[in-house]
Structure formats: structure tokens, C-alpha cells
Amino acid sequence: MIVGIDLGTTHSLIGVWTADGARLVPNALGEVLTPSVVGVGVDGNLLVGRAAFERLAAQPARTASTFKRYMGSARETRLGDRAFRPEELSALVLRALVADAEAHTGEKATEAVISVPAYFSDAQRKATRNAGEIAGIRVERLINEPTAAALAYGLQAQNAESKFLVFDLGGGTFDVSILETFAGVMEVHASAGDNFLGGEDFVDLLVKTALDDLHVAPPPAPADAAALRARIERVKCQLTNQASLAVPLTISGKEYEWNITEARFESLAAPLLARMRAPVERALRDSRTRPDELLQIVLVGGASRMPMIGRMVARMFGRLPLRHINPDQTVALGACVMAGMKARHEAFSEVVMTDVCPYTLGVETSRVDENQRQHDGLFSPLIERNTVIPASRVSRYNPLRDFQPVLKLRVFQGESPRVANNVFLGELEVPLPRRTSAENPVDVRFTYDVNGLLDVEAHVVATGAMHQLVIEQNPGLMTPDEIRARLAALAELKVHPREHQANLAVLARAERLYEENVGPLRQALTEHIHAFNAELATQEPQRIERARKRFAEFLDHVESQSAF
């Protein structure tokens, strides 16, 4: 069975393609959205998903979230007594999702299609694929999130030529893609984006505004800061429905009342909104599309629920965007569609999709000008951005000096003519025979495969030697041995079983509500917690499940009665 997974910054989803179409799979708590959070419990065992999310405010030092932003780098997060790479944290989430899917459908998942932001770099894509390997599932296909959104909306079913713009604002990333469909072909013309712009940045802005308004310093204790942030996040969601709010906040033990209106939020967020202009302009320019040629604008991503986003899109294009599918689920549904296409379900024999690479790739070169001055650090592009993938390009380079023993190829991606402003991908060393520079050219071939992953080949013309070289020395990437080692290590980690995670989630939620409320609600909560623990002690699965459902309903009731 091939599954489609949306591995998001804040939430992840999994689903399959069935005969009735794309179906998302609920987790042990019956929810389709699983938070991308990993935490360590009091007994040292790992919690994944909702259980860890509820503890995020109480124990921020023992919980990791938004690690998607660190994919592609070597940044390690310390949880308990062990340091985790972002690939391992993603692998834990993936494992939990796959377990949910297998439990729901009863079939074994062999392969997965994982969504990545269209603007993810080569290192970030490889890290995503490695995360799948560490989780023990084969990842043969990565799909770009805007393309998945287009699939979810069924845009490929258009008969005539039409162009679309997909505007995807997720928890941590922002992507823009311009697609064209005709006769069952869906082509991506251009992709652009910002890997550090998402709903989380809006929450950061609100937290800073609240602290400035109340003239309070940021709470020093991490638990307090995390609790405040969780509160403000709920405020952000509330502002979607209500134009103005009076929010009671508790910071470092003191009570405050904070007023915020949606109009003020929008004006404060103007720089963030302005950051969204540049990728849209770049995508339109690269695909040589005029705004009036677009048939539809599609809004995707949880953060696009904010009315200011819809308003900005309406301002940009003079029309309302399309968003009738739940924006949280769109990408995952698209990934399921892709999984179905990969499994070659009959519905998809008439549909083909092509995608583009979002970055220009090249090597670092030097040039000697007519005054015998040597200019170093120049970027020579090999594959231009928005080339349809898979693509393969060759270019010939000569060594700088005569009798050079080794040619150092440094691979960069980016748009600037100087490598200092571009992103370093890796370095390759090609041994050269002893020849003068003019007699010693080297053909360098870059191949982008269909997932947007790079392969580099160097061919020394003088000797005819072919060097298929692996890009190394990038601290963000893991070697295959490392992946195997991590896979083995992860298997030994103690993670709470799936069903027990659901129970822990409900208990953690109750604890959080206990901390947030006062008075009679606290007493009621304590009684219910005791009752649930008693049910857990019976160890009968049906009873526990019924008790959990009742408990969850009670907690919903408590939350709706909360201060705001």
C-alpha cells in the first residue's frame, strides 16, 4: 500500500488512495491532524503527536516542535538525555503516522509519498527522504506542496488550457507555484517561496506585541514563555472569527488584560505580508504570466485561514481565491492523489504531472581578466531555476593553473552571481592528470531527478575517466552508514505504544486545563482525572476507550467554558 503523507511544520497528516478517492486516516485519538511534536515523558519514554503537543507549554525543555525548519542542517535538539537530529524527530512522527495508517486500514504500508515545500533545497529534500528511511518506510517520491494542492483541487481535470497560482502559507513555510493544465497534463511553470515565513511568524509577532503593549519583559522561565505562546496561538485562531478580543493573560504569575483587534493585527503584520509579495512577483516573472491570465488562485495551508491573507490575495489579483477544501488537509489529500497515481490506479492513466526545480545550480569558478587580475568566487550556473525536471545539463570547465593535481568542484545553489551570497551544497575533488590547463578540460554533468534531488558526475576528458561523485562535506546531510546506524538506534528507543499515547494525550490536556483554570473547574478536573486513572488501571481496552471518549467530551466542555 502506498500512503501519502503531509509532513508539516506544525501538523502532519497521512492518507491513502482508495477506489472512492483520497481518504485521510485518523490517529488513535480519532483526529486527522497529528501535531508534529516529539517529547520525552517523565519515565524517559518518547511521546509523539498530540500527547507531546499538550506538554509543550508545561515542559518546553523536554519537547521539540517545528523541527521541519531545521531539516537539512545538523542542528541537534536535546530531549532528555539524548540529542536528536531533525531527521530523527521527523522519522518518529512518520513512524507514528504509518502505524496509524496500518491500524486503520489493516494493510502494511510499503511506500510513502511525502510532501515537501516547493522551495526546499537539495539538502532539505534529502533530509526528508532520509527521515523516511530512518522511519523504516521507502520514500521514492517527494511531491511539492503547491502541486499537491493543485491535485487535491482536481485542477488536472480541466479540459482546456488554464493557468493557476497556488498560494501555500503553512506553519513554517511559504510557497507559490504557477501551474498550467491542458489535456490531462499538469505542468508547473515556476516555483518560488520563502522557507522561513509561516503562521509561526505571525504568532511570534503577536507575542511581541502583547509584551510590548503590557510593558512586560518576556518571561524568563521557558515554561511560562511556552504557555504564553500557546495562549497567543489560540488568540490568533480566534481573531479569524472575531474582529476584536479582550484576552486575559497570565505572565509570570501576574494577571493582565490585553485588547487586540483584527485590524491592528493586520497593520502590524504588514512587513510579513509584504514579504509575500516578492515570491509571487518572482514566480509571475519567471513563468512570463500576466496576472489576468490566471484562471484561479488557490489558497492552501492552515495559516491562510487568516482573513488578512485572503484580503491580500484579493488585493493582489482583484479577485477572491479558491479555498473550499479544508486548508489544513489540502496538501495531504494531494499527496494521496499522488500515491494513487504512483500505484497507477486506473483513474490516473490519463494524467501526467511535471514539476520544476526552484533553484539555480552551478559551480564556483575563477576568471583571469585582461589585466592579469584573478577574480575568485564567481558563480557559473549549470541548471537555471524553473527548469522542468528531470533535467540533465553538461558544461565544460578547465583548471585554473597548469599541472593542477586536483580540481575542486564546489557546488552552489542560488541566484547571485557571487558564490558568497549563494548556498553551499557540497564539494567534489576530481583528480587530474599532469597536463597544461588548456589540455585538461573536465565535463561536469548535473542531473536533477524527478524528486528534485541532485546527482553530479565529472568526466575528465584527457583520461576518459568518469567520476560519479557523491556530494560530501555538507554537515546537513547524513551518509548512508549514518542513516543505518540511526535507524537501528531509533528502533531501540522506547516509545509509548500507540493506544497508550492517546490516553497520555488526554491526561496531558487535562493537566494543562487544570493549570489554566481556577476554582470549581479545578475540582471537577481533579475528580475526572482520578476517575480516568482508575479506568486505566482496569486495563480493559474497551472500557478505557469509552472512558477516554467521555473524558475528552468533558474537556471540550471545560475549554468552551474557559475565560475566552
Place this chain on the structure above:
Amino acid sequence: MNADPWELMALPRGAPARDVKRRYAQLLKLNRPDENPGGFQMLRWAYEICLAHAGPASDSTPDDARQPAFAAETAVASVVAVQSPPQPAGAIEPPTDDTPPSDTGTRPSSMPPPVAASVSAHEWLGLDRLEALRSPVAVVDELLAAADPARVDGEAFGAWFARCPELSNFAAREAIERELLGRLAASDTQLSYEAFSALDHSYGWSQIGFERRLLAGGMSPALVQRVVAALDHCLIDAQFARHLAERDALFNRTPERWHAVLGDADGERAELRRLHAERASPRWRLLRALRPSVVNVVNQLFYAYTARCGAAAVDRLFGADAVRFWNRAHPGTPPNLTQIGLSALRWLLGFAAFGLFATGIIMSPDDPHLGEALRNLWLGVFASALVAVAGATAWRWLRFVGVPRYAQWRETFKRGVESYLEPAIAIPVLSVGTVAGVAFALGDNPYFGPGRLALAALAVIGFVLGGPAAVSSAIALVFGRYAIENTFGDGTFYFAAGAALLPGFAWLCDRIAVRTTGWPNAANGARERRTFWLLVGTTFAMLVASLIWGPHALGT
């Protein structure tokens, strides 16, 4: 590729774009990118060429299958009426029939319960709160006020740019750009550097195809040219203003004589400001050019500014004829009238001043011969004018021809010798040469015997390769032996020679080490440093060994 793209696509040449696309769609299903990457790449190559050379569309069948396009509206308020189905915000609704309902009514527990009433999209977005768009003229007025380079706060433009609502609407954006470009072309408007780079980044003024876009938008070619020129000038002025305002200097490593003339980055900027002010009036140029250091400094400044901002910027900021004057005064250019005239003038003025000074010292004002002396002095000045001109010309030519030639010879020699600095060749040659040379030198013969010549030759090679330490070796060798032996007695010469030669040889070993290991540029310096000291130690040991056993071997 040698294949014909039209044949690959099985289309007649010049087929219309729609047919090309349909054929591509058909073939794409047989050559899917993930199954047949090679075939797909060939198909894509052929498709792009055919699409670029597609013929005109046949007008018979319009695109009737096309859905009615949503009309692009510039005023957002009129969008209210129809388009997307009304929906309550935050609730979960079933998607369209293509993708069946997927979740079973759950939601993240952190989300509050959805708003009960069904709100129209218009109200939900608050579209009536959207601002009416202003005219481009008003927006451009505001833009120019925010972009004024005289403003102190550099962030003002960024803040305004982020908040301006018209810039979000693509139709209004283009109108604003047209208005702004028109104003820039009409008058010499100044923009701050931040403003210019933000607008450039946003509109793509420096990207390829900018002029094509303007022409396609209906601008006349003459106006496009004026616009491009105006943008260049605007950028040059903005860059200069920014450079004058910031702290960093044009040169990163200031040479010492720079300090003597300019002081530091502030002095450099003051000089640039003065040159910029002088571009209109050449009044002080000649006087300042009489000092060669000033000529050098000005030329270095121009050179550095050209490297940073381009020759056109230098011409515009400092005046084309001023730039030409300073260039011609520089010794790096072929000797010309300006240089020779300046040199001769300097020489003459110096001679005259010295003569006057000498006359004033030697003779008193009452001296009857004073007048005669002064007359002789001025006659001498005029007579020596010819000598001055001839001398200046000769000196200029010598400098112009000699200095670069010498540098060229040095480079050629270096490059020729470099390949032989491979350790496999160089270490045996060096060892044999050291032993032989020292052995010969120990032979008992007068000053210019073959041994000393050999050692002198080695020292000369070291000097040519750039080792200043080898100069001391040569001097010690050729001229110091007699002096040292007379002063300190026999035998000390050999020790002194070894000590003097060692820096030269150490330098040679260092070159070898750099060639082989890339030290000190290599990342793993420790290993490379060990190699270097190994080479130095080996050479020193060989030198000492030949000093001790050489005489025995040769029987002296």
C-alpha cells in the same frame, strides 16, 4: 542534439501552439518523467523548441471548452458579487465531488468551536474595509517623499513600501511604475539607495528583458532609452550618496602611504567629495597635480571606485574630462604631454625655487651683483627648460617601459620554474646543488672563482623568485667574505655564508611546501606545517653536512 524537434513530435513545421501542446500531452503519457527520464528529457527539449517556433493559431475554432475566465478587476470593491461559494470561517465543510469528505468531524482540540452563523465570504474577509485605490500620481508623490535621500531614517522607505496597498495590486503596480519611470526620465529625481534597490528588486529593472517589457507595454523606444539612462544615473547618484554616508572605505587594506595623504576612510571620502565638487570647475586640478602623490591617490581612488561601481559611474560623478586629465597624468599610461609637462614644470619650479633660495642666502639685498645673479638665474631656468623636458620624457619612458617589463619577465620566469618545483624534482636538484655549490666555494681560489659564481647564481635565482632574504645571501657572499675574514679570521666566512644562505633556502623550501600541500591555505595546517619544517630541517642538515665533510671529501 542532432534530431529534428518537429520530427520527434510528429508535427508539420510551424504548427500552431495548441496542436503542439496537444501532441505533447499525448506523448507525455507514453514518456512519463518518473518512468522514462531519458525519453522525457528528449520530448521536453523538442516540445520547448516547437512551442517557441509555433506558427500562428488558426482562428476557426475558438477555445469554447474554456471556462469563463474571472475578469481581472482593479478596484477590489466590485469583486464582491459572485466568485467563490460563501463559507463560514474556521469550520470544516465537505470538499467538492472530486475529493470526497475525508475527516469525520474532528478538529484540533486547541481550536475553539466554529462560529455558528454562516458568514458570506465578503463579510468574512471584510472586503468593505479594503481601501479604495488611489491614483498613481498620488502614490508616486508619496513614494518620492519617502525615498528622498536627504532623509535621515533609512527605514522609512521600507516601512512605507510594505504598507502601501496599491503596490499589492498588480494592475495598479504597473501604472505606478509607468508614472515613476516617466518622472525619473523627465527630471533629475534623486532616490535613496534603499529605495532604489527595493524598487529594482520588486520590479526587476536590472533583469534581462526589462526594456522588452517596457516596449511591449506600449512605451516609445525613445522614452525607453531615456528611462534606462535615467535609471542608470539614479543608481549612480544613490550609490555615491550611500558610500559617502557609510563607514567603510573603498580599499580594505590601506597602504601606508595612503595614510600619509588621506588619513583613513574619512579622508578618502573627503577627497571623493572634493573631486565630485571639482568636476564642473577645473580650477585647482593643475595645481594639485603638481604633487605626484596626489596624482597617485586620485588614480587609485578612481580605480577602486570603478571596480566597485563601474566606469560609467566614475565618468558621471567626477566629470569625463577630469577623469581623462587624471588618467593622463598617471605614470601607468604611455608618456604624453600632460605627464611630461607636469614633470618638467615640477623640475623647473624646483630649480627656480632652489636658485632663488640659494641666491637669497648667498647674496645680500645690497649686493650690486644681485640683479645680475637673478638675471642669470632666470636665464638658466629658461635654458634648462629644454633639459627638463628631455629629462622628463626620458624618465617617463623608462618608467613606462621598464616597470611592467620587469614584472612580466619575473612572471614568465616564475611560471617556467614553477613546474620544476615539484618535490620529486626539486629536492634532489636542491640537495645536489647545495652540496656542489658549497663544495666549490670551499675551494681555495680568488674572489670570482667558479664556486662563488655558483653560489652567487643560486642567490640571484632566489632573488628573482621573490625572496628578499636571498638578497642578503648574495650580498654577504659576493662582498662580505673579504671583510669578514679580515675581521674575524679564516673559517668564519663559511659559517657566515651558511647563515646568510639559510633564509634563502628556507624560502625556497617554503615555496615547495606551498606547491605540494597548499599550506598555509590548507585546512589541515598541522600536517602541512610538519612537512614544511621537515623540508627546512633536511636542507639545513644537508648544508651543515656539506660544510663539515665537504673539505674532507675534496681533500682541502
